[in-house]
């Protein structure tokens with residue numbers, strides 16, 4: 001299948017069921033919409049699955065990893081080797097995302113879609129499903145040249161789509177989360193955010209892994225330089241991804257497309273995953289109907305990205321880790337929403353008196 005066929009075949013959620021779900025919420029034995037945003041989440045689930053009795057069956061998180069040429073511009077607090085070291089930690093099941101995924105019974109898929117790692121001596125302590133399908137060993141430094149070619153940009157999206165599409169079917173996943181790993185990827189994510197949302201680079205750029213104020217000034221300049229040099233077209237997601245993106249960001253956009261294509265909800269993690277969500281949205285605005293924002297990252301710019309997508313974060317815990325951590329942590333709330341609209345009785349069924357007003 002080609003990317004354009006996938007994008008073309010993403011269709012809106014069921015508006016008719018959405019209206020019926022709202023009506024169902026009003027009949028549940030609680031004061032009118034007493035569960036606030038949890039009621040909204042439940043109704044969106046109904047519209048996505050096209051049922052008034054949604055049930056979360058199996059959950060999965062897709063952690064996409066890659067390296068970035070822009071790392072040579074001193075934009076991260078950590079050395080580039082951490083990308084490979086953390087992928088190893090994911091494989092061995094000792095990272096934050098592994099602990100959270102175990103807690104929530106969430107199948108974990110880790111994919112190297114473009115790191116600098118050499119996997120000859122791969123650990124035999126594999127605790128996660130691990131896939132190596134690299135576009136290339138790291139992107140180009142986008143302050144000097146395009147991060148990747150258009151062909152590579154499409155390839156990165158297709159790699160993410162194919163991986164997610166495969167595991168959605170084999171593991172019967174009906175709720176998935178996105179995650180990322182890649183040293184310096186907040187530089188790419190902020191650049192994409194500034195370009196697509198058309199906000200000032202200063203408003204979209206934060207400290208990532210906690211760089212100094214001086215490094216942050218340089219990071220802002222680097223992003224401005226790249227945008228001025230390449231002039232990515234905000235309405236052409238492939239142009240944006242190829243000029244200032246990253247392979248894992250493309251792959252996450254592909255994971256999001258796979259969720260939409262299969263009509264299942266996708267929980268978006270922090271800044272990096274949301275930059276991929278912006279790309280998916282630009283490919284087809286309908287994709288936003290399948291998205292939940294797991295949390296509001298502490299990273300500057302994330303709020304503006306979520307506002308652009310009109311997504312309200314489920315959690316706000318000042319987290320800024322990535323890996324899919326915020327998305328997986330929010331999954332129990334989404335499951336709770338499904339249980340409530342499916343299991344709670346109506347006033348008529350439970351013979352509870354209705355409001356006098």
Ligand SMILES: O=C(O)c1ccc[n+]([C@@H]2O[C@H](COP(=O)([O-])O)[C@@H](O)[C@H]2O)c1
Nearest residue numbers: 076182184186208209270271297321322
């Ligand atoms: O998800 C977020 O909002 C987030 C915010 C800041 C940092 N991160 C993670 O930190 C890494 C990128 O940070 P940096 O400073 O190297 O650009 C990358 O692996 C991300 O997953 C993630």
Ligand SMILES: Cc1cc2nc[nH]c2cc1C
Nearest residue numbers: 078082086209321322323
């Ligand atoms: C240690 C470490 C773990 C991470 N997980 C996601 N991004 C990360 C960045 C660093 C530096």
